[in-house]
Amino acid sequence: MKTQSILILAFIFVIVGGCSNRDDQNIPGNKEKVIVQLDWVPEPEHGGLYQALAKGYFADAGLDVTLLPGGANIAVIESVAVGQADVGQSASTQVITAASRDLPIKNIASVFHQIPTALMLHEDNPIDSFSELDKKTIMARPEALYIPFIKEKYGIDFDVIPQNFGLGMLINDPKFIQEGFYIAEPFFAEKEGVKLKFLRLSEAGYEVYATLFANDNFLESRPEVAAAFVDAFIKGWADYLEGDPTPAHEAIKAARNGEVDDDFLNFSREMIITENLGRGNPKKNETYGSINKSRLANEIKMLEALGAIESGSVSVEEILYE
Structure with missing residues (x-):
């Protein structure tokens, strides 16, 4: 090695x-x-x-x-x-x-x-916990280590589409879920009239x-x-x-x-x-x-x-x- x-x-x-x-x-x-x-x-x-x-x-x-x-x-x-x-x-x-x-x-x-990484959702999205991500699709970095961590901890599976580092899809689709920094992206989403909520990785024990x-x-x-x-x-x-x-x-x-x-x-x-x-x-x-x-x-x-x-x-x- x-x-x-x-x-x-x-x-x-x-x-x-x-x-x-x-x-x-x-x-x-x-x-x-x-x-x-x-x-x-x-x-x-x-x-x-x-x-x-x-x-x-x-x-x-x-x-x-x-x-x-x-x-x-x-x-x-x-x-x-x-x-x-x-x-x-x-x-x-x-x-x-x-x-x-x-x-x-x-x-x-x-x-x-x-790390201030979270999954970002529209404020009115009914999903409120990581366990509810089962069979959903998120946009994230496919290589991110928290993905297998979340899947294993909650016994769930979900699809991942590659992160494009833009907010267009999240802003335009009320059901969209995307990885982001909760200390940054929400500011730009709110400028477009969209309020976000977050599933913080730290809340799942990913410290x-x-x-x-x-x-x-x-x-x-x-x-x-x-x-x-x-x-x-x-x-x-x-x-x-x-x-x-x-x-x-x-x-x-x-x-x-x-x-x-x-x-x-x-x-x-x-x-x-x-x-x-x-x-x-x-x-x-x-x-x-x-x-x-x-x-x-x-x-x-x-x-x-x-x-x-x-x-x-x-x-x-x-x-x-x-």
Whole structure:
């Protein structure tokens, strides 16, 4: 398996264009360069990163951070694994799955304590629980690991049509069911006069982090830089959600060339706050950036049970950097 993974990485390296010449990590002003690959186009889910960048928290820590926008066709895991980027944002399950195939990456901090993924339905759709999805059709990413999890947990079956990342079918069909982020898509649906409700994956017991993860070589060769990056990110995340979000929002709007406005950014941020995604639950000893080892162990067991990874192929210590 190790040899196969090395060959896969070599192929990915060619596909993404290889690594840029970064022999000299020091840049003028003695700042260390860190490249971050986002999982999607800039949105409030990246607010902590943009706040830390805009408020100078990264710079104050001696870092020169570049945030690369993501999208449907961006291979975040692979980009970080080959060193095209130092840090990426993804779901913890994806990091675990990749690490089980010997890709050299580790989780370094939580972004959200629960991924804000849900199945979205019209508010007047009679379906109110996952068990009622039996024999229905949903639009989702066919490879999404929550699909076999839901089917097995509730003893149901349903059809999946591939996600197109648009809302047209959901808006126009009152019976349509689609995967989405409940911190984002509802805003755009309501602008079209459609109110949505959600079946949150976390409510089904599918407890998965949204995390920042990093390349092993970056972590091993530049541990002080990695620690400074995480500290500045956490400071930015707390400031974004508890302080004035304007610096991050202005930076996001600039990165999106005006494609999003303050109404959307404020809506999404408020949803993140209301759902307590960033800070987490203090009663569970959760806070900005924290990752619980027991939860990661449970994720590993879940993925093993689903057949997504081989039993014993990865441990908590192999997927979490401390």
